[in-house]
Amino acid sequence: MAEPPVLPLKERKLLRLAFAVVGIMSTLVIYGVLQEKIMRIPYGKKKEYFKYSLFLVFCNRLATSVVSGGVLLASKRSLDPVAPIYKYCAISISNILTTTCQYEALKYVSFPVQTLAKCAKMIPVMVWGTLIMQKRYHGKDYLFAVLVTVGCSLFILYPASADISPYNAGRESTILGVLLMLGYLGFDGFTSTFQDKLFKGYDMEIHNQIFYTTICSCLLSLSGLVVQGHLLSAVDFMFRQQDCFYDVIILSTVATTSQFFISYTIRTFGALTFATIMTTRQLVSILLSCVWFAHPLSWKQWIGAAVVFGALYAKTFLRSKPQKPVPGSLLDGSDEHTANNR
Numbered sequence: 001m002a003e004p005p006v007l008p009l010k011e012r013k014l015l016r017l018a019f020a021v022v023g024i025m026s027t028l029v030i031y032g033v034l035q036e037k038i039m040r041i042p043y044g045k046k047k048e049y050f051k052y053s054l055f056l057v058f059c060n061r062l063a064t065s066v067v068s069g070g071v072l073l074a075s076k077r078s079l080d081p082v083a084p085i086y087k088y089c090a091i092s093i094s095n096i097l098t099t100t101c102q103y104e105a106l107k108y109v110s111f112p113v114q115t116l117a118k119c120a121k122m123i124p125v126m127v128w129g130t131l132i133m134q135k136r137y138h139g140k141d142y143l144f145a146v147l148v149t150v151g152c153s154l155f156i157l158y159p160a161s162a163d164i165s166p167y168n169a170g171r172e173s174t175i176l177g178v179l180l181m182l183g184y185l186g187f188d189g190f191t192s193t194f195q196d197k198l199f200k201g202y203d204m205e206i207h208n209q210i211f212y213t214t215i216c217s218c219l220l221s222l223s224g225l226v227v228q229g230h231l232l233s234a235v236d237f238m239f240r241q242q243d244c245f246y247d248v249i250i251l252s253t254v255a256t257t258s259q260f261f262i263s264y265t266i267r268t269f270g271a272l273t274f275a276t277i278m279t280t281r282q283l284v285s286i287l288l289s290c291v292w293f294a295h296p297l298s299w300k301q302w303i304g305a306a307v308v309f310g311a312l313y314a315k316t317f318l319r320s321k322p323q324k325p326v327p328g329s330l331l332d333g334s335d336e337h338t339a340n341n342r
Helices: 009-040 053-074 085-105 111-133 139-157 174-201 206-228 231-240 242-269 271-292 299-319 333-337
Strands: none
Touching: 009 053, 009 085, 009 242, 009 271, 053 085, 053 206, 053 242, 085 174, 085 206, 111 139, 111 174, 139 299, 174 206, 174 242, 206 231, 206 242, 231 242, 242 271
């Protein structure tokens, strides 16, 4: 019997990349719509808002830790930590802060504003890459970073004069929202870069990192809820508003699924390739949110969005051209070789 043909290396790499893109796009678009619904739309006849963002973090991480632990047991892999526990905790703490800032920002700015601001994550990734991984970046990388920053600034500072969405009245605060988004970008850049460093420094399975990181996140977020006195209040809210209960269950499910796609992408293609893949997902999320939740965009915001996505897609196009890159730059292929070429 003839053996099945083996795909060339380039085609296998494209298939893995397509798998990562489809997985991230589908899970995070659903995740984005649900998080905006939970944090910005009131529940029930009394129009109550869900206020417990740390509880969402706890539910998401609990679901992820259960699934990752089950995968390790089913595959008969070792549950022993590969790296020192404090390194898992470092990722866990930064990830909790990232997600909390993300949820809290939705109380003060619209989802399109928050999502476009996430495009600037390449800037903190570059900063952390320089500090943690000792990488050097090409001059074009800094040019694209400046263009993205300018586009994001236009989008945030020049909103439409009137937001017709009935859910936004009296809840907008650009200053608080921007501060929370800056916190999100800083912590998120550290999280993905440090994950990349662990994958390169240890012979680590994806599920091993996810399991220990999310276990730490569960303990830390649960402790935070108890200290703040929000645990029972959040549970009571979900029992009183069953729609919220189902939304949180679905949110945790897609969040868990997305964690595996994200870790797979970072391990296989690197942190900066992951940031590039997120570009199309963010554009789709913005358009979907504008239609679903009736967010109008001013002409200056459209220009800002065009600048951001134009810069990111131009960067992607330039990466596809053969050239002599600076080691570690955004145009360097070294980020594609994290786990497979150790």
